[in-house]
Structures are given as C-alpha cells and as structure tokens.
Amino acid sequence: MTLPAKAFQRWLQGIAPDASTADVCRISGIKRTTLAQQLVRGKVAVSTVVSISRAYNINPVEALATFEPYRSLANPLPSPTRDELVSQISTADLLRAVLARPAMDPAAGGETPPALSPAPHATSVKNWVDAIDDGEVRHRVSAATGIAPQNYSAQLTANRLSPELAVATSHAAGVGPTGGLVATGLITEEEAGWPPGARQGALDSLSDGDLTALAGDRLQALGKVLRRQEQDQAQTEKIWENLG
Amino acid sequence: MIEILQWSTLAICGLVAAARVPSAIRGENRSLFYIFGLLTVAILLSIEAPYVAIDQALGGINLANLLLRFIIFAAIYFVGIRVSRGFGAEGAIRLITGKPGMAVLLVVSLLLVVLFFMMDTAGSSAGLLATSGKSERNFVLVEYYGAAGRAYPAYVSLVLLPAMLRTVTHRLPLLVRAGAGLLALGAVAVALTLLFPVVPPEWGSIKFVINYTAVLCYVIGLALIWAARVRSGKRISTKRTYTAK
Numbered sequence: 001m002t003l004p005a006k007a008f009q010r011w012l013q014g015i016a017p018d019a020s021t022a023d024v025c026r027i028s029g030i031k032r033t034t035l036a037q038q039l040v041r042g043k044v045a046v047s048t049v050v051s052i053s054r055a056y057n058i059n060p061v062e063a064l065a066t067f068e069p070y071r072s073l074a075n076p077l078p079s080p081t082r083d084e085l086v087s088q089i090s091t092a093d094l095l096r097a098v099l100a101r102p103a104m105d106p107a108a109g110g111e112t113p114p115a116l117s118p119a120p121h122a123t124s125v126k127n128w129v130d131a132i133d134d135g136e137v138r139h140r141v142s143a144a145t146g147i148a149p150q151n152y153s154a155q156l157t158a159n160r161l162s163p164e165l166a167v168a169t170s171h172a173a174g175v176g177p178t179g180g181l182v183a184t185g186l187i188t189e190e191e192a193g194w195p196p197g198a199r200q201g202a203l204d205s206l207s208d209g210d211l212t213a214l215a216g217d218r219l220q221a222l223g224k225v226l227r228r229q230e231q232d233q234a235q236t237e238k239i240w241e242n243l244g
Numbered sequence: 245m246i247e248i249l250q251w252s253t254l255a256i257c258g259l260v261a262a263a264r265v266p267s268a269i270r271g272e273n274r275s276l277f278y279i280f281g282l283l284t285v286a287i288l289l290s291i292e293a294p295y296v297a298i299d300q301a302l303g304g305i306n307l308a309n310l311l312l313r314f315i316i317f318a319a320i321y322f323v324g325i326r327v328s329r330g331f332g333a334e335g336a337i338r339l340i341t342g343k344p345g346m347a348v349l350l351v352v353s354l355l356l357v358v359l360f361f362m363m364d365t366a367g368s369s370a371g372l373l374a375t376s377g378k379s380e381r382n383f384v385l386v387e388y389y390g391a392a393g394r395a396y397p398a399y400v401s402l403v404l405l406p407a408m409l410r411t412v413t414h415r416l417p418l419l420v421r422a423g424a425g426l427l428a429l430g431a432v433a434v435a436l437t438l439l440f441p442v443v444p445p446e447w448g449s450i451k452f453v454i455n456y457t458a459v460l461c462y463v464i465g466l467a468l469i470w471a472a473r474v475r476s477g478k479r480i481s482t483k484r485t486y487t488a489k
Contacts, residue, residue, distance in 0.1 A: 228415075232414065232415050232416060235332065235414065235416060236416050236417060236420060237478070238329075238330060238331075238332060239330040239331060239411075239416075239420055239469060240330075240469070240472070240473040240476070240478060241330070242273065242326050242327075242329045242330030243273065243276065243326055243327065243330040243466060243469045243470065243473075244272070244273060244469065244470055244472075244473030244474075244478070
C-alpha cells in the first residue's frame with residue numbers, strides 16, 4: 001500500500017524543513033517526475049520514503065514507523081528467528097556450505113566458503129514465507145488483508161511482496177515485522193537491525209542433517225522452476241518453428 | 245461502413261502478405277506466406293467490384309465464388325496444420341490431416357461443387373445475392389451451398405480452439421499469448437458463421453462483421469506470433485519446408 005501524500009509531506013517537513021522537492025529528488029536519486037506524480041495522485045510509494053531516509057541518514061525502518069500503517073515497526077524489534085535468517089541465504093551459498101561440511105565431503109579439508117552474498121536472493125520471498133509458515137499463515141494473511149490466496153501465491157512465486165503484505169505476513173506468523181521487508185529487498189539486514197554475521201551464525205548452527213535436507217528442498221524447488229521454464233521455452237520455440 | 249471494413253481488411257491482409265515475401269524467399273515457413281496470400285485473394289474476391297471483374301474474366305457464371313470457397317478451404321487447411329503443430333495439439337493434427345479431416349474436406353467439397361452446378365449461376369454477383377433471388381429453387385440451393393462453404397472452416401476452427409485457449413493461459417511471451425488469443429477469437433467467429441441461417445435478414449450486416457473479424461483475427465494473430473519471434477531475435481532453420489514436420 002502507498003502512503004498518503006499529506007502524511008508524507010509532514011514527514012518530509014520534519015526531516016528536511018528547507019529542502020525543495022527538487023533538492024530532495026537530487027539527493028535521494030528519485031526522478032522528479034516520479035515523485036511529482038506520486039504527490040499529485042496522493043499516493044507515495046514506500047520505496048520513496050526508504051530512498052529519501054537513506055539520503056538523509058535516517059534508518060528507513062524508523063522513518064516508516066512514523067506512518068500509520070507501519071506503526072508496528074516502531075516497537076522494539078524482536079530478533080529474527082533462525083529459520084528467517086537461513087531463508088535469506090541464497091541457494092548457491094547454502095550448497096557451498098553443504099560442500100564445506102566434513103560430513104558431506106571428508107576430503108574438503110575445512111576450507112571456509114566465501115562470505116554470504118547479501119539478502120535478498122532469487123527466491124528469498126518464497127523461502128522467507130516458507131520459513132515462518134506454520135501451515136496456516138497464507139490463510140491468515142488472506143483473511144487479514146483480503147488478498148485472494150492465488151494472488152498472494154503469485155506474488156511469492158514472482159519473488160515479490162508488497163510492503164504492507166510483507167508486514168501483514170510477519171504479524172500473521174508472529175515474527176518480527178521487518179523480515180519480509182528484508183526478503184523483498186526494500187531494506188537491508190543492517191537497517192532491519194539484524195546483527196552482522198547473524199545469517200552466517202544461523203547457518204553454522206544448523207546440523208549437517210538439517211542443512212543437507214534444507215539444501216535438498218531448495219534444489220528440488222529450483223529444479224521444478226527450471227524444468228517449467230525449459231518446458232515453456234521449448235513450447236515457444238515450437239510455436240515459432242511452425243508459425244514464426 | 246461495410247465497405248470500409250472490407251477494404252481495410254484487404255489492405256491489412258495485403259500488407260502482411262507483402263511483408264512476408266522476404267522470409268518466404270529465404271524459405272522460412274512458406275506456408276505462412278501462402279496463408280496470408282490466400283486470405284488476401286479471398287478478401288479481394290469477397291468485395292463486389294473486384295469480384296465482378298474477376299468473375300467476368302472467368303466466364304461470368306460465378307465460378308469466382310466457387311474459387312473463393314476453395315481458396316478459403318486451402319487457407320484454413322494451412323492454418324490448421326501450422327497452428328496445431330506449433331501449439332503441439334496432436335489430436336487436432338489428426339482431426340485435420342488424418343482420415344476424419346480428409347473425409348470432412350472431401351464430402352464438403354463434393355457437396356459444394358454439386359450444389360454449385362445445380363444452380364442457375366449465370367450473371368456475376370458477389371455473395372450470389374442475385375443468383376439467390378432468381379427462383380425459390382435457387383434460393384434454397386444457395387443457402388445449402390453457403391452452409392457447405394462455412395462448414396469446413398468452422399470444423400477446423402473448432403478443432404483448433406481448445407489448443408489456443410490453453411496457450412493463452414500458459415506462461416509464454418506476451419505477444420505469443422496475445423496472438424493465440426486473437427486466433428481463438430477468430431476461431432469463435434468462424435464457428436459463429438454456422439449460425440448464419442438463423443440470423444434475421446434485417447441483421448444482415450452482422451454477417452459481414454463476423455466474417456471480416458474472423459479473417460482479421462487470424463491474420464493479426466499469426467502476425468503477432470511472427471512479430472514475437474522477430475523481436476526475440478531467434479532465427480528459424482530454413483532447411484525445413486512447410487511439408488516437413
């Protein structure tokens with residue numbers, strides 16, 4: 001959901017009282033026409049607030065918390081769960097971690113894999129929801145926000161989730177409200193207050209069995225997606241072969 | 245109104261056919277060029293002035309109308325083969341090129357020829373309107389003749405429809421899905437022509453709209469799929485001819 005232009009202007013007054021719209025755009029790297037359009041329509045994108053707060057060295061989470069729909073971000077934020085942290089590790093990084101475990105390859109020689117690539121990754125949204133899902137979360141989100149389950153699933157599959165759905169999903173699962181914002185790439189781990197190395201720590205705390213099973217799940221899901229893409233591609237090529 | 249529709253349809257078909265000439269020369273899916281070319285000629289023959297001119301050259305006994313029917317059959321046959329192969333509709337291929345398809349084509353063609361020569365067809369008249377008005381007998385014969393002429397295209401269209409509806413919902417490039425959607429719309433329009441006998445005479449112009457909508461949907465739908473391939477930058481192998489699977 002977007003933020004009301006009035007509330008946005010009030011907030012902007014608070015952080016940059018003397019700056020013109022042009023100044024704000026120049027500093028934050030937002031296109032002037034984009035912001036102007038959002039203001040005219042009375043609907044300011046959440047990402048606009050994030051970009052501006054970064055430009056003024058304000059934590060975007062604190063900035064968002066001043067807006068009514070995101071009040072919950074102001075409460076002292078609970079730490080992310082281990083599953084949430086692990087869900088934000090890319091499949092490639094997980095596989096490297098598996099290969100580095102002696103249980104997997106006794107000859108590996110304890111070489112430490114390279115540092116984890118920063119969140120988000122290619123399937124981070126779906127992995128995050130899967131990590132916090134007790135089996136009923138999707139249901140509760142759709143009941144709370146009114147989004148149709150198939151539209152919600154479609155967003156997850158496309159690795160997208162609107163900020164208000166991300167927060168609603170956190171609430172429905174009873175975890176900290178910032179996890180989904182990290183998973184969608186709206187804010188960084190640091191901005192969400194995740195301690196540095198938290199994901200690496202969570203990864204290291206997984207037992208060999210858990211890690212291997214998790215990597216297996218990820219590979220299976222990836223295989224399905226890739227196979228479907230290949231089928232779609234083959235079908236398209238066949239159509240072009242005959243009708244192109 | 246109808247005239248604008250007729251001539252603009254002719255223009256679009258002609259342009260697409262002309263645009264297809266270079267790839268036809270290169271040997272890429274020549275049957276697509278034939279489809280566009282045949283449909284252009286069919287549209288030309290469906291317009292009064294060119295129809296009369298061509299029919300006069302053929303002896304003025306409305307042979308051009310019979311020719312038009314077979315041109316449409318040929319075009320829809322090629323459309324059927326290409327589309328069902330492209331969209332992987334194995335059942336549809338059998339129903340069009342297999343025994344049932346050939347039987348339908350043969351029976352309809354025979355009916356068409358027999359009915360044509362039973363009529364008193366002297367005097368060029370597009371759509372056989374004047375012929376139909378000559379006598380009660382001619383009126384009935386023209387009705388059956390028209391129904392036979394619509395039967396084969398409707399048969400092929402209905403056979404193709406399920407595969408195209410499936411493709412629209414698949415996750416394929418947008419232009420391909422839009423093309424499949426237009427082909428499906430064209431197929432529905434062709435199938436609707438079966439209902440022409442029950443259309444009240446005062447709604448006669450709706451027949452024109454449906455006919456030309458069908459042709460436009462087929463031509464633009466095929467052109468969109470072609471455009472999608474061009475946009476993707478993929479070249480297709482030119483070794484295959486339209487007879488190769």
